[in-house]
Amino acid sequence: MSEEANNTEPKLIGLMAQFDDPDSLLAACEKVRKAGYTKTDAYTPFPLHGIDEALGIKPTILPWIVLTLGVMGGFAGLGLQYVTNADWYPFIISAKPVWSLPANIPVIFELVILHSAIAVFIGMLFLNKLPTFSNPLFRVPEFARATDDKFFLTIDVNDDKYKPNKTRELLDGLIGQTDVIEVFEDPSPAELPKIIKFVGIAATVVAVVPPILLWRAYYQTSTVPRINPIRDMDVQLRGDTQTISPVFADGRTMRPRIPGTVARGEWVDPIMLTGIVPEIGGEQNVIFLQEEDTPEEGADKPAEDEKPAEDKPAAEEAEGQQPMADDAPAEDKPAEEAPAAEEKPADGEAAAEPEEPEPNWVKIAPISVTKATLERGRQRYNIYCSVCHGLAGDGDGLVSQRALQLEQPTWIPPTNLHTDYLLTQPDGKLYNTITHGIRKMKGYGDQIPAEDRWAIVTYVRALQKTRTGTPEEIPAVEMKELEIKGQ
Amino acid sequence: MGGHHKPTITVTDDESIRLNPAWQSVRLVAMAVGVLALLLAMGIGLTQESSSYFFHSYLTSFVYFLSISLGALFFVPIHFLTRAGWSVVVRRVAELLSQNLIPMAILFLVILFPVLLGSHTLFEWNDPAKWDVGSPEYDQLIAHKSGYLNSIFFTIRAIVYFATWICIARYFYLNSLEQDGNGDKQITLKLQKWSSLAVVLFALTVTFASFDWLMSLDPHWFSTIFGVYFFAGSALSFFAFMTVCIFLLQRDGKMANIVTQEHYHDLGKYTFGFTLFWGYIAFSQFLLIWYANIPEETGWYLRRQENGWAVVAILLIFGHFFLPFFGVMSRHIRRNKYILTGWAVFILVMHYVDLYYIVMPQVAHGTAAPSFGLIDLCCIVGIGGLYISSLIWFATDKPLVPVKDPRLSESLALQNH
Numbered sequence: 001m002s003e004e005a006n007n008t009e010p011k012l013i014g015l016m017a018q019f020d021d022p023d024s025l026l027a028a029c030e031k032v033r034k035a036g037y038t039k040t041d042a043y044t045p046f047p048l049h050g051i052d053e054a055l056g057i058k059p060t061i062l063p064w065i066v067l068t069l070g071v072m073g074g075f076a077g078l079g080l081q082y083v084t085n086a087d088w089y090p091f092i093i094s095a096k097p098v099w100s101l102p103a104n105i106p107v108i109f110e111l112v113i114l115h116s117a118i119a120v121f122i123g124m125l126f127l128n129k130l131p132t133f134s135n136p137l138f139r140v141p142e143f144a145r146a147t148d149d150k151f152f153l154t155i156d157v158n159d160d161k162y163k164p165n166k167t168r169e170l171l172d173g174l175i176g177q178t179d180v181i182e183v184f185e186d187p188s189p190a191e192l193p194k195i196i197k198f199v200g201i202a203a204t205v206v207a208v209v210p211p212i213l214l215w216r217a218y219y220q221t222s223t224v225p226r227i228n229p230i231r232d233m234d235v236q237l238r239g240d241t242q243t244i245s246p247v248f249a250d251g252r253t254m255r256p257r258i259p260g261t262v263a264r265g266e267w268v269d270p271i272m273l274t275g276i277v278p279e280i281g282g283e284q285n286v287i288f289l290q291e292e293d294t295p296e297e298g299a300d301k302p303a304e305d306e307k308p309a310e311d312k313p314a315a316e317e318a319e320g321q322q323p324m325a326d327d328a329p330a331e332d333k334p335a336e337e338a339p340a341a342e343e344k345p346a347d348g349e350a351a352a353e354p355e356e357p358e359p360n361w362v363k364i365a366p367i368s369v370t371k372a373t374l375e376r377g378r379q380r381y382n383i384y385c386s387v388c389h390g391l392a393g394d395g396d397g398l399v400s401q402r403a404l405q406l407e408q409p410t411w412i413p414p415t416n417l418h419t420d421y422l423l424t425q426p427d428g429k430l431y432n433t434i435t436h437g438i439r440k441m442k443g444y445g446d447q448i449p450a451e452d453r454w455a456i457v458t459y460v461r462a463l464q465k466t467r468t469g470t471p472e473e474i475p476a477v478e479m480k481e482l483e484i485k486g487q
Numbered sequence: 488m489g490g491h492h493k494p495t496i497t498v499t500d501d502e503s504i505r506l507n508p509a510w511q512s513v514r515l516v517a518m519a520v521g522v523l524a525l526l527l528a529m530g531i532g533l534t535q536e537s538s539s540y541f542f543h544s545y546l547t548s549f550v551y552f553l554s555i556s557l558g559a560l561f562f563v564p565i566h567f568l569t570r571a572g573w574s575v576v577v578r579r580v581a582e583l584l585s586q587n588l589i590p591m592a593i594l595f596l597v598i599l600f601p602v603l604l605g606s607h608t609l610f611e612w613n614d615p616a617k618w619d620v621g622s623p624e625y626d627q628l629i630a631h632k633s634g635y636l637n638s639i640f641f642t643i644r645a646i647v648y649f650a651t652w653i654c655i656a657r658y659f660y661l662n663s664l665e666q667d668g669n670g671d672k673q674i675t676l677k678l679q680k681w682s683s684l685a686v687v688l689f690a691l692t693v694t695f696a697s698f699d700w701l702m703s704l705d706p707h708w709f710s711t712i713f714g715v716y717f718f719a720g721s722a723l724s725f726f727a728f729m730t731v732c733i734f735l736l737q738r739d740g741k742m743a744n745i746v747t748q749e750h751y752h753d754l755g756k757y758t759f760g761f762t763l764f765w766g767y768i769a770f771s772q773f774l775l776i777w778y779a780n781i782p783e784e785t786g787w788y789l790r791r792q793e794n795g796w797a798v799v800a801i802l803l804i805f806g807h808f809f810l811p812f813f814g815v816m817s818r819h820i821r822r823n824k825y826i827l828t829g830w831a832v833f834i835l836v837m838h839y840v841d842l843y844y845i846v847m848p849q850v851a852h853g854t855a856a857p858s859f860g861l862i863d864l865c866c867i868v869g870i871g872g873l874y875i876s877s878l879i880w881f882a883t884d885k886p887l888v889p890v891k892d893p894r895l896s897e898s899l900a901l902q903n904h
Contacts, residue, residue, distance in 0.1 A: 049902045063818075094780060102777050105770060 010184040013136055016143070016154045017171045017180050022048050024176025025151040029054035032153065035170060039156035043137075043146040065123040066116050073115025077108040136186045142179065154183065268450050269366070275428030275435070277360040361428030365461075367454045377459025380452045384444055393417035393463040412440045417460055418467050430457050496744050496899045500667070500890045506882045507739040514879035521872025528865030540850050541862055542609040543704075545597060547846045548866040550700060551724075551839050552874045553591045554717070557693055558725020559584035560652055561718070563659045564689065567675070567682035573753050575898035576745050576888050580732050582663055583882050584725070585656035590877040592649040594870060598700070599645060602638045612636040612706040629706050636703055644699055648692045655685045663889050670891035693718055701842075704849040708787040712772045719768045723761035724838040727831035730754050734828040736887065745888055748822050749901040755821025758831065762815065766808035790848050795856040799844050807837040839867070 019025040025042060032040055033056045042051055051057075086099035096103065125131065137143045137154070146152055153174075155167055171180045192200075217228075228234055239245050239253035248255070257263060271277055367373060388397040395416040403411040415422065422430070434453045437443035444453065471479065498504065532541020559581040566574050566581075598609065607614035617626040618633050629636070659678060666674040694714030702713045710716075733746055733754075776784045791800055811834050820826050847857065889895065 094778075096778075102770075102774050105774065 010187050012157055012182055013185050014154050014156045014183040015167060015171055015180060016137070016140065016152050016183050017174055017177045018142060019151040019153070019174075019176050020149075020178055021176065022151055024174075025153060026050055026054045028153050028174040028177065031174065032155065032170070036161045037155055037159050037167075038161075039159040041154050043143070043152040043154070045147055045149060045151075060127065062120065062123050062127060066119045069119035069123075070112045070116035073111040073113075074108045076115070077111035078104060080111075081107055134186060136183055139186060140181055140183055142181055271362060272366050272454070273450050275362050275431035277362055277428075359428075361426035362431070363426050363428070365427045365431070365454045365457050367451060367458070369458050373455050374459055374462055376452065377455035377457070377462070380448060381456050381459050381463075384448060385456065388414040388441070389417055392466075393460065410440075414441070418464055423464055423468065427454075427457050427461070430460065498745060498888055498890050498895060498899070500886050503740075504742055504745070504887045504890070505884065506736075506879065506887065507741065509739075510879050511883070514876045514883075517872040517879070518876040519872075521869050521874075521876060523869075524865040524872060525869030528862050528869055531865070532862050537608065537851075539608045541866075542598070542601070543846050543850045544863045544866045545870075546609065546700065546704075547839070547842050547863070548870045549591070549594055549598065550846070551842050551867070552587070552870050554721035554838070554842070555724050555728045555874075556584055556587045556591060556656075557652070557689075557718075558721040558723070559729070560588065560656055561686075561689055561693075561722055562725060562729075564655065564682040564685035567659075567678045568686055570679060570894075572894045572897035573750065573901045575892045575894050576742065577729065577733060577750055577754070578892075579663070579885070579887050579889050580729055580736075581725075582656075582660045583878060583885070583887075584729065584732070585652075586660060586881040587874055587878055588649065588652045588656050590873060592653065594873065595645065595649065599642060602641060605638070610636070610641075610703060610706075612703060613638055632706060636706055641699060644695060648696045651688050651692050655688065659685070663892075664885070666892065667886055667890050672893045675893055690718075693721070701845050704846060705787055705790075707783060710772055710776070710784070710787070712768060712775075716765075716768045716772055719761060719765040720838055720841050723758065723765050724835055726754055726757045726761060727834040727838070730758065730828055730831040731835070734824055734831075737824070742887060745899065747901070748824070749903050750898075751824045751827055752818070752821045752903045753901070755815050755827050758827070758834065759812070759815045759821070762808065762811045762834070766812065769803075769808070790852075791844060794854060796844070796848050799840065799857050803837070803841055803844060806833075807841055811837070 017028060019028065022044065025044065026048070029040070029042055029051065033054065038056070040055055042048075042055055044051070052059075081104045082099055090098045092098060142150070143152065153171075155162065155171070159167075161167070168180065171177065214229075239247075241254055243253045244251045245253040382391065386397055387399045388395075390396040390400075393416070395414045397414065400411075400414050404413065431453055433441070434448070434456060435443055435445040448456070465473075474482070528541060528545070532538055532544070535541070562574075562581045563578060563585060565571075566578055601608070602610060602613055605613065605615075611617070612629050612632065613636075614624070614629075616622040616624040617629040619625055620630070634640075658681070662674050662678055665671070694717075697714045697717035701717060702708065702710065730751070733742070733750075736742055737746060773788065776788060790796070811830055814830050814833075815821055815827065820830070843857075843859075843863075892898075
């Protein structure tokens with residue numbers, strides 16, 4: 001409010017008629033409505049039946065707001081459960097489908113109720129233009145009795161029908177009317193007092209601090225353990241990977257697979273798993289379970305033997321077996337001859353492994369080779385193999401280069417993958433080498449799933465093709481493309 | 488308060504609130520058709536190879552009409568217990584409906600006598616071979632429950648149920664009629680006082696009656712919420728039936744200015760509320776059994792999902808819940824007596840399907856597909872005919888509105904907001 005306004009007469013905003021009984025008010029409302037007034041309102045000490053019709057108040061749209069929000073809440077509940085149960089955490093609990101409607105209905109029901117209740121509350125406030133902290137009517141002393149024993153009817157000056165004298169006459173002429181009061185605009189400034197503003201800003205600033213601190217604690221790296229005021233699910237009573245468990249005799253939290261079993265969903269076709277075509281007569285299971293007995297998986301043995309804390313001896317035992325077989329002969333020979341060592345096993349091997357003819361290796365990788373497979377193989381090869389074998393497979397990986405540079409006496413340079421020996425090797429054998437390792441090379445069976453190992457095999461074949469392939473082998477269409485690219 | 492600006496309606500105890508004499512011929516026809524239909528049903532059902540189908544079908548129809556009267560028996564004491572004002576004008580109709588518990592008690596003899604005579608076509612637990620350890624049909628669970636489920640105790644309980652119900656129904660009705668004569672306000676206070684006891688007795692008897700007559704059809708199965716489930720359906724069917732009754736009375740020009748759009752609106756609210764309540768309870772029973780997956784509980788639902796019963800179950804989900812729920816949700820529909828009565832008829836049909844779904848899969852231990860045949864039709868027409876006939880008989884020459892109830896003016900001036 002400007003200085004000027006303060007000095008002048010306050011602005012008239014409406015006329016208010018006072019009544020002593022509800023029936024007079026209802027009759028007055030009828031009359032005012034019939035006279036064409038629309039910006040009217042009535043104030044009574046108690047809810048009055050029929051006042052809506054008398055004033056011509058339209059039915060509220062609140063039920064529609066509630067219905068809309070309620071239905072939305074129902075779909076939100078359904079969606080929430082679908083996403084969490086079927087998509088993010090698809091766990092089967094007590095043999096129920098991961099997502100089934102009956103189990104979802106209580107949550108849907110509750111969310112419909114919650115959303116409806118919130119919609120009623122917020123919608124009611126919104127439609128009533130609440131909260132309103134001040135109303136010019138409060139400045140009229142007589143109006144206080146609207147909560148006690150008086151009934152009021154107001155007409156806004158902004159009403160289209162409003163004419164200063166005519167409206168006044170209409171109100172004066174109402175039956176049962178005891179007083180007609182002019183209502184003036186509130187002259188006090190509409191601005192917030194400074195102190196409230198200051199406190200508001202200060203409170204907002206202070207309120208922002210804890211979230212910022214929390215954000216910082218959660219998303220910034222720190223050298224000290226982070227402050228964790230709400231532990232939620234960060235700290236749980238559960239066994240973590242690589243921790244000691246007091247429950248089991250061997251102290252391991254992660255439980256090894258029970259020998260002779262396959263975990264649900266982990267079954268892999270034996271040929272796929274071993275790269276060996278089993279002999280007729282089917283000892284598939286035996287061959288399949290051989291993986292359990294390989295040195296790399298030797299750690300499983302203690303559980304089988306039920307010897308406590310056997311990790312170390314088992315590992316030693318395991319190393320003691322295979323290295324003797326693979327390393328010993330390799331160490332005797334120059335690195336370039338390594339392939340030969342595989343072809344004709346040295347005498348030492350026979351001692352460790354029972355006399356066995358060369359297994360029936362799978363000739364061609366038992367997976368469908370697509371561009372995606374090769375891409376996967378390339379990716380896995382670059383991650384696991386290229387450090388030693390080099391990105392192109394020449395046996396010149398960085399690790400090897402460095403080892404040679406340092407003149408490490410025990411270092412055996414990795415095999416060049418483009419040698420004739422490897423070119424003619426069946427896929428199954430190549431796969432077996434990746435799985436179980438050879439000489440200094442560690443087996444990767446534990447780290448790389450079978451499918452990826454086959455992908456690596458196919459990628460190695462592709463690498464080899466880069467040296468042996470001829471233009472004739474390229475399909476005409478692709479050749480054309482290459483020619484275009486080459487230009 | 489709302490009455491101030493409305494013209495005051497007065498109720499005079501004259502022809503305008505009495506049953507149209509034309510209904511007397513309906514009463515006779517209904518009686519004759521009812522008796523004939525029942526005899527026909529018995530004739531077909533009892534001469535069949537197995538009378539099992541007849542008894543199950545009879546039980547379905549019997550419980551169907553019983554539940555309407557039980558809903559009325561719930562409504563009248565609740566009206567007094569809550570000191571309700573709006574429902575005074577429709578209370579007499581509910582009182583008359585509750586009087587029909589007397590003929591229902593007689594119709595129950597068709598079920599009770601065979602049980603006393605040792606028949607176990609309807610109630611498997613009545614077979615002595617099931618209790619006999621030496622018998623090849625020995626059933627440990629039924630033997631264990633035989634302390635409760637035996638014909639003598641069953642009969643005693645049935646007598647207690649009907650005695651309780653008829654006492655409550657008569658007490659409220661006769662007092663209400665007395666007030667019509669002398670206008671004594673003390674009567675209202677007296678009924679208010681006794682209504683709390685009536686409601687407690689009602690809850691207990693209805694729960695156990697539903698256990699005895701419906702749940703024990705499968706004596707291995709149990710569901711603690713079953714009584715509530717039966718009650719929800721009963722109350723819903725009662726409100727639907729009362730809406731139809733009042734609609735028919737008004738079509739004759741009776742209670743013309745007495746029962747208004749506002750009362751239909753309130754009956755519609757009850758219908759809507761109990762539709763939701765039925766769905767809520769039916770689903771609660773199903774969800775817990777489905778989730779817990781305990782064999783002794785799931786058997787009942789398994790039987791009702793095989794041999795075509797799953798279709799009936801889905802029909803109930805939509806027909807007994809979703810359709811009427813959204814159907815009577817709108818205020819505009821509840822205030823339209825024609826549409827509301829249409830929904831009431833629909834709900835009454837679905838309530839029969841609900842009871843059919845509870846009872847009939849027990850025939851031949853659930854191996855039979857759902858079928859609606861002549862026996863079912865005769866049973867429902869037979870019991871229904873006798874029910875309507877007796878209802879008209881009770882209503883004849885009685886004022887259909889409690890003319891001197893102290894809250895009558897409040898009810899007449901009812902306005903919904």
